[in-house]
Amino acid sequence: MKNNCTEEVTKYKSISLPRLNNLRPNIESTALKLMEEAGELAQLIGKYRGLNGEKCTLEENEVVSRIADELLDVAQVAVSMMFVLEETYSVDIHDKVNQHIEKLVRKGYIRER
Ligand SMILES: [Mg+2]
Numbered sequence: 001m002k003n004n005c006t007e008e009v010t011k012y013k014s015i016s017l018p019r020l021n022n023l024r025p026n027i028e029s030t031a032l033k034l035m036e037e038a039g040e041l042a043q044l045i046g047k048y049r050g051l052n053g054e055k056c057t058l059e060e061n062e063v064v065s066r067i068a069d070e071l072l073d074v075a076q077v078a079v080s081m082m083f084v085l086e087e088t089y090s091v092d093i094h095d096k097v098n099q100h101i102e103k104l105v106r107k108g109y110i111r112e113r
C-alpha cells in the first residue's frame with residue numbers, strides 16, 4: 001500500500017511562552033492546573049459539539065477562537081511544569097525534547113527530523 005505521506009516534510013510548530021514569575025509552582029500545583037485547563041478545553045469542545053445536550057448558540061469562529069485560548073492555557077501550564085522540572089529537579093528539557101522526537105520517529109509518527 002502506498003503511503004501518501006512519504007513526500008511530506010516534517011513540519012514543526014514553535015511557540016515561546018513565559019516562566020510565570022509571580023507564582024511559585026510545583027509539580028502538584030502544575031499537574032492539577034494542567035488537568036483543570038484540559039478540562040476547560042474538553043468542556044468547550046463538548047459544548048460546541050452539543051455533547052451537553054444544549055444547542056450551541058455561538059458562531060463557529062467564536063468557538064474555535066475560545067478553543068485556541070484554552071489550548072494555549074494548557075500549553076502555558078505544560079511550559080510552567082517544564083520550568084519546575086528544570087529548576088527544581090535539574091531535568092534537561094532540551095534533551096527530553098530530542099528523546100521525544102526520536103520516539104516519534106521510532107513509532108512511525110514522523111519520518112525523520
Ligand atoms: Mg482556561
